[in-house]
Amino acid sequence: MSTVVETDVLIVGSGPAGASAALALSTYGVPNIVVTRYANLADTPRAHITNQRTMEVLRDLGVEQEVVAQATPQHLMGNTTFCTSLAGEELGRVRSWGNDPLVQAEHELASPTRMCDMPQHLMEPVLVNAAVARGSQLRFQNEYLSHTQDAAGVTATVRDRLRGDTYEIRAKYLIGADGGRSKVAEDAGLPMGGQMGVAGSINIVFEADLSRYTAHRPSTLYWVLAPGATVGGIGAGLVRCVRPWNEWLIVWGYDVDAGAPDLTTEYAEPVVRTLVGDDDIPVTVRSSSAWTVNEMYAETYANGRVFCAGDAVHRHPPSNGLGSNTSIQDAYNLAWKLKLVLDGTAHPRLLDSYTAERAPVGRQIVTRANRSIRETAPVFAALDGLSPQTPEQLWANIAARKDATEAAEKQRAALREAIALKVYEFNAHGVDLNQRYDVGDSAAIVPDGTPDPGFARDPELYHQPSSRPGARLPHAWITSGTRTLSTLDTIGGGRFTLLTGIGGEAWIRAAEAQEVEIATVVIGPGQRYEDPYGDWARLREIPDAGALLVRPDGFVAFRHASAGPDAEELLADALRRILGHA
Structure with a gap:
């Protein structure tokens, strides 16, 4: 050595x-x-x-x-489907990953980027x-x-x-x-x-042309409710599209207490056939691997x-x-x-x-x-598919939803409700974007004395922008000459950025006086950056002459509502605290 x-x-x-x-x-x-x-x-x-x-x-x-x-x-990701197999009966869908028209608008308002697979x-x-x-x-x-x-x-x-x-x-x-x-x-x-090894899962990567069963309902995920699907795994059988519509990955479960099965092609191919539901389609299994839910x-x-x-x-x-x-x-x-x-x-x-x-x-x-795994159980429960039973019983329960009876009507309603609940897994926009760092826990955030506004809507489902210290800088489309760009395009690059507006000249001078590199951005009529839609004015939550100091990772570190003779002192003090020198 x-x-x-x-x-x-x-x-x-x-x-x-x-x-x-x-x-x-x-x-x-x-x-x-x-x-x-x-x-x-x-x-x-x-x-x-x-x-x-x-x-x-x-x-x-x-x-x-x-x-x-x-x-x-994104537009090929969003028909999350519940079915008995890809070739079998469809039980319902969830518009997912921002593809619900209302959620799509939320996505477009929240960020200059689009999610993808x-x-x-x-x-x-x-x-x-x-x-x-x-x-x-x-x-x-x-x-x-x-x-x-x-x-x-x-x-x-x-x-x-x-x-x-x-x-x-x-x-x-x-x-x-x-x-x-x-x-x-x-x-x-x-x-x-917490704990490791809560349940057992198997990944099976395979190739097959499944376009006849998927191209008309494009999705990243197809959930299969089949006998054995509730054993281990992630709540149900899953056929995941890797590359439309020829490369796939199946997730299937096993009893973690009994140990993983011998993952041979002879084991994997019948699982693939069960979830696809068409024995005539050529299938090539590329790999199989076991893992545990933690x-x-x-x-x-x-x-x-x-x-x-x-x-x-x-x-x-x-x-x-x-x-x-x-x-x-x-x-x-x-x-x-x-x-x-x-x-x-x-x-x-x-x-x-x-x-x-x-x-x-x-x-x-x-x-x-x-x-989210546990929230899959109500889908099976709606079909009375959680208790031990024969495959014939499960298929009979699934078929019963088509009956013209009061019991079948209740079953249909329960199934719709259970599938709709999966929005918390497949459209949790707030989980993606609502991360706010606690000003009381992180020294790299300077509190501005304002109360925590909380969330007006469900914080898991809906993104709710804020410029309060600890929040991600809100996205708004602004212009610079003939160019349209996001407020997020003015920050980052490994440096701090100070954003202000007309009347915020004291903040610009304060930023230039610091030993730390700080990019400066002025947004307003006649400035380098303009706000023609008025979106930034609505999102910034401070007056024109106020200032936001944004960290290199895009989170607001300091906010002040006005510009005054003490701007340089205020900014210097904030930086000392953020950088650990205070």
Whole structure:
């Protein structure tokens, strides 16, 4: 172990969290090395739903259009279907992922981006290629073994699986993005809540031309209510579209207490045939793998100079499509803070805000994802399909909904209601965008003395913008000359941004007087940026001469309603607090 490699940040894991951490850090000019024990990036679809907030992150990091070019677009995602098989009877649908006309308007008002379906085996190369092009080093088949840390940095022991030897990497900080069985999190002693192995699931990746059963009702997800579908798994059988309409992934369950079955083609193909429902269609099974449904989250995301992100700190089923989104957003939150600490702009205390801000989000999404699984049970219950019974009994119950009887009418109503409840899984726009960091918990947010407005509508279903410190900057379309752009396009780039309007000249001077780089944006008639629709004026929640200081990750850090002679002092004090110098 004579060789010691040095870098600023060592990242363990090249999945969504690790790859996006590398991309953000390299974009900000921070040297970093990524090690992964594997010989390649993800080779199966895995995570796929990519929500608007994540697309905003990718937009800021300069890879949004690469993702859009490869992803399944939003309009092909939204007829979430419940059926007895793809070729069988349809029981109902949910307009999903922003495809309900009313929800579509909410999506368009909330963000300049559109959600999409980007399978993980396509997403990872986009993130990694951009990161490496900007300076990240990626080492395949290099396995993290252990680490020690001291006041100046972290020393990790790594095994080169090709050469068979070990060596050390000395970094100022270590990011553990090594998945749901994270060794970094274990070695760091991060306390966890919840439990692992709640239920057993199987992924079966296969190819088949299923256009005759799906193209007329385009969707990412087709849920199959068939005998055995409630055993383990995620509440029902699932046929997921990977690439329309020829590449697919099935999720099926198994009894976790009995252990995973032998995942041969002989096992997988009958499962595929059952869920497709057409034995004449040629099917090619590409791979099968077992996994467990988890309900676990870390109570703290860091120990000293070691930070964890993604599945390492929140482990949950794929319901709501939250996993890779939250992982990418974890990394985005952490990267700018590391950058400012490493270049001396911020005190290391700034890094304490990572756990303060992201751990509550992790707990929320673990709870929501597991609740979504349980919310599938009423669909079966409406068909009296939860109790043990023969397949013939289940089919008879399903057929009974077509009868002209009072009991059948009640069954139809119960089924409609149960399927409609799944909107909390498939159209939870608020879960995607309503993250607000608590000004009482995070030192990187300066309270402005206003009361928490709460949410006027269901916070899981509806996005509700706010400019209050701790909230994501609201999106509004503004103009600059002949160009139309989002308010979100004026921020980011690894720096703070101060937004003001006519009469806010004192804030501009205050920003220019700071040692910290702050971009300035003035929005108003005759200014560089104008608000022709008046949307920004309605969303900003402060007068023209007020100011919003926005962090590099797009969250409002400081807000003041007016400009005065003390603007420079107020801004300097806010920055001291945000950067940990106060």
